[in-house]
Amino acid sequence: xxxxxxxxxxxxxxxxxxxxxxxxxxxxxxxxxxxxxxxxxxxxxxxxxxxxxxxxxxxxxxxxxxxxxxxxxxxxxxxxxxxxxxxxxxxxxxxxxxxxxxxxxxxxxxxxxxxxxxxxxxxxxxxxxxxxxxxxxxxxxxxxxxxxxxxxxxxxxxxxxxxxxxxxxxxxxxxxxxxxxxxxxxxxxxxxxxxxxxxxxxxxxxxxxxxxxxxxxxxxxxxxxxxxxxxxxxxxxxxxxxxxxxxxxxxxxxxxxxxxxxxxxxxxxxxxxxxxxxxxxxxxxxxxxxxxxxx
Amino acid sequence: xxxxxxxxxxxxxxxxxxxxxxxxxxxxxxxxxxxxxxxxxxxxxxxxxxxxxxxxxxxxxxxxxxxxxxxxxxxxxxxxxxxxxxxxxxxxxxxxxxxxxxxxxxxxxxxxxxxxxxxxxxxxxxxxxxxxxxxxxxxxxxxxxxxxxxxxxxxxxxxxxxxxxxxxxxxxxxxxxxxxxxxxxxxxxxxxxxxxxxxxxxxxxxxxxxxxxxxxxxxxxxxxxxxxxxxxxxxxxxxxxxxxxxxxxxxxxxxxxxxxxxxxxxxxxxxxxxxxxxxxxxxxxxxxxxxxxxxxxxxxxxxxxxxxxxxxxxxxxxxxxxxxxxxxxxxxxxxxxxxxxxxxxxxxxxxxxxxxxxxxxxxxxxxxxxxxxxxxxxxxxxxxxxxxxxxxxxxx
Numbered sequence: 039x040x041x042x043x044x045x046x047x048x049x050x051x052x053x054x055x056x057x058x059x060x061x062x063x064x065x066x067x068x069x070x071x072x073x074x075x076x077x078x079x080x081x082x083x084x085x086x087x088x089x090x091x092x093x094x095x096x097x098x099x100x101x102x103x104x105x106x107x108x109x110x111x112x113x114x115x116x117x118x119x120x121x122x123x124x125x126x127x128x129x130x131x132x133x134x135x136x137x138x139x140x141x142x143x144x145x146x147x148x149x150x151x152x153x154x155x156x157x158x159x160x161x162x163x164x165x166x167x168x169x170x171x172x173x174x175x176x177x178x179x180x181x182x183x184x185x186x187x188x189x190x191x192x193x194x195x196x197x198x199x200x201x202x203x204x205x206x207x208x209x210x211x212x213x214x215x216x217x218x219x220x221x222x223x224x225x226x227x228x229x230x231x232x233x234x235x236x237x238x239x240x241x242x243x244x245x246x247x248x249x250x251x252x253x254x255x256x257x258x259x260x261x262x263x264x265x266x267x268x269x270x271x272x273x274x275x276x277x278x279x280x281x282x283x284x285x286x287x288x289x290x291x292x293x294x295x296x297x298x299x300x301x302x303x304x305x306x307x308x309x310x311x312x313x314x315x316x317x318x319x320x321x322x323x324x325x326x327x328x329x330x331x332x333x
Numbered sequence: 334x335x336x337x338x339x340x341x342x343x344x345x346x347x348x349x350x351x352x353x354x355x356x357x358x359x360x361x362x363x364x365x366x367x368x369x370x371x372x373x374x375x376x377x378x379x380x381x382x383x384x385x386x387x388x389x390x391x392x393x394x395x396x397x398x399x400x401x402x403x404x405x406x407x408x409x410x411x412x413x414x415x416x417x418x419x420x421x422x423x424x425x426x427x428x429x430x431x432x433x434x435x436x437x438x439x440x441x442x443x444x445x446x447x448x449x450x451x452x453x454x455x456x457x458x459x460x461x462x463x464x465x466x467x468x469x470x471x472x473x474x475x476x477x478x479x480x481x482x483x484x485x486x487x488x489x490x491x492x493x494x495x496x497x498x499x500x501x502x503x504x505x506x507x508x509x510x511x512x513x514x515x516x517x518x519x520x521x522x523x524x525x526x527x528x529x530x531x532x533x534x535x536x537x538x539x540x541x542x543x544x545x546x547x548x549x550x551x552x553x554x555x556x557x558x559x560x561x562x563x564x565x566x567x568x569x570x571x572x573x574x575x576x577x578x579x580x581x582x583x584x585x586x587x588x589x590x591x592x593x594x595x596x597x598x599x600x601x602x603x604x605x606x607x608x609x610x611x612x613x614x615x616x617x618x619x620x621x622x623x624x625x626x627x628x629x630x631x632x633x634x635x636x637x638x639x640x641x642x643x644x645x646x647x648x649x650x651x652x653x654x655x656x657x658x659x660x661x662x663x664x665x666x667x668x669x670x671x672x673x674x675x676x677x678x679x680x681x682x683x684x685x686x687x688x689x690x691x692x693x694x695x696x697x698x699x700x701x702x703x704x705x706x707x708x709x710x711x712x713x714x715x716x717x718x719x720x721x722x723x724x725x726x727x728x729x
Binding site for chain 2 (some may be wrong): 190226296298
């Protein structure tokens with residue numbers, strides 16, 4: 039029997055095909071992940087050039103760190119605000135733009151276009167608009183409302199960051215919802231209508247269950263994305279006022295790159311990784327409950 | 334398979350051999366700077382070209398601009414990533430971290446006539462009698478006045494705020510973030526961010542409370558200093574006065590309004606001066622540290638310091654006279670050079686800096702945020718700053 043059986047040759051071809059992707063993720067995903075875990079067990083003084091194994095000390099520090107607690111609270115507020123606002127707005131827009139009316143294409147383009155704009159440019163423009171004498175307050179002034187100093191108040195700063203991010207990315211979820219809505223078979227609506235179901239019942243009983251896989255997808259993407267928001271914070275508030283918008287990833291950046299605590303920064307990224315993984319896993323498990331066809 | 338392995342090994346060997354040979358063969362130096370100003374870079378390149386002409390083994394001296402915003406962060410990231418430059422400009426606020434960490438190579442032996450450097454101006458860059466960076470730019474704070482908007486020149490802070498009420502007294506670099514800029518004001522009250530040894534917090538002192546009450550009133554009651562989020566450009570003629578470093582005078586070259594430069598106004602404690610600094614040091618980890626230190630010696634010798642003085646005020650006593658400075662600073666009058674630059678450099682205190690400065694910066698910035706509201710409880714906010722930074726000051 040020769041060594042090169044058909045089966046072996048086929049396998050080799052298969053391995054060769056996946057090799058580039060596998061090597062790529064080994065080098066650029068798994069290896070850095072392992073390194074971050076390793077760094078988190080060390081005290082790394084970049085300037086002094088020292089690298090010292092300290093075991094679980096960084097993790098003990100994590101538990102005692104009050105600023106970290108503030109930052110987790112800020113992260114939770116940001117994520118909750120973003121997910122609720124983004125998903126409901128995206129769904130609303132998708133439903134509205136799914137109507138067979140003139141001009142919907144124009145509006146679809148309009149709402150999607152911010153997705154294509156450079157993130158930093160987008161944020162810089164908003165920073166100008168949100169100044170006390172910026173155009174947002176100018177617009178409010180037309181209606182006789184005296185607008186606040188958006189980026190200097192603790193609550194208004196958080197609201198501003200969330201809204202700027204929602205308007206930037208709502209188009210993406212909107213398009214996903216639109217595609218899902220168009221996949222819902224029209225005869226189902228007709229049958230429901232004949233049975234006397236009103237618009238709200240049709241939406242709740244037909245639309246929502248049938249687009250539930252997309253709701254799952256968009257909520258995972260949005261939650262994971264909300265935990266990784268950085269540029270908006272860096273440009274708009276630098277984590278302030280106080281520490282009201284210092285979300286976890288911005289705190290990580292401060293510790294590692296500004297305060298030069300690279301080991302501790304790595305520890306925070308391990309925490310972030312665990313949180314993202316846990317949330318994704320949780321949603322994935324819950325899909326059996328609320329996604330149609332999955333139970 | 335074994336042939337492939339052999340090939341990989343050979344390739345790796347070749348790579349390591351190449352990278353190892355750089356220290357002995359021709360050298361190429363890289364200095365990180367935060368200026369992108371063409372005139373600055375032209376001068377730097379001229380000095381470098383002159384050095385290379387006399388040192389053929391140095392094949393290249395590259396000035397690598399990193400934007401001032403986030404400069405130190407980018408620099409430390411380069412160091413962490415194993416891509417440290419050979420020489421680097423260092424901001425005064427990062428000086429304690431760089432000097433104490435052992436990241437920099439000693440340079441005193443390479444500096445020409447090191448004895449003539451103004452002692453107070455090199456203090457920040459010394460440790461145990463050794464010099465770790467050369468303060469190539471020592472720039473005092475002064476008060477720029479738009480003489481089209483202000484007729485009577487102020488002598489005290491009270492007068493300055495009264496004269497600019499409703500007409501803007503700006504602190505261009507403050508932006509309600511870089512609180513250290515306020516030291517240009519509070520020093521007049523005898524206040525300081527922390528004690529000389531860096532261990533005691535100074536924010537809760539009566540002097541600081543008086544000074545900050547004055548600043549708060551100037552913002553919210555007198556409407557002299559523009560409020561948070563409002564940007565007013567003095568250099569475009571939109572403000573009555575600006576507290577800024579004299580190196581900014583260049584921005585007034587084509588000003589369409591009358592202006593003058595005064596020393597910082599007097600506070601209740603009388604005359605004082607505050608300076609900002611920038612040093613240039615050699616990274617110990619550089620493979621060409623020896624050559625880099627040698628170039629630094631040339632870069633900062635008396636002749637080149639005189640050339641650099643047109644942009645960066647020098648710390649060499651032989652250059653600190655109105656006559657020499659006037660040649661390179663045509664925008665300023667001899668008496669301004671004397672009262673602001675020369676007196677400022679010799680008696681000035683450097684802006685606050687401390688080990689772990691960036692963490693202090695962010696902590697103080699966050700703790701001061703509640704102060705920038707009309708109804709702030711100033712005493713309580715300042716006590717709060719001390720509570721927050723005490724553990725950081727004690728950590729050193």
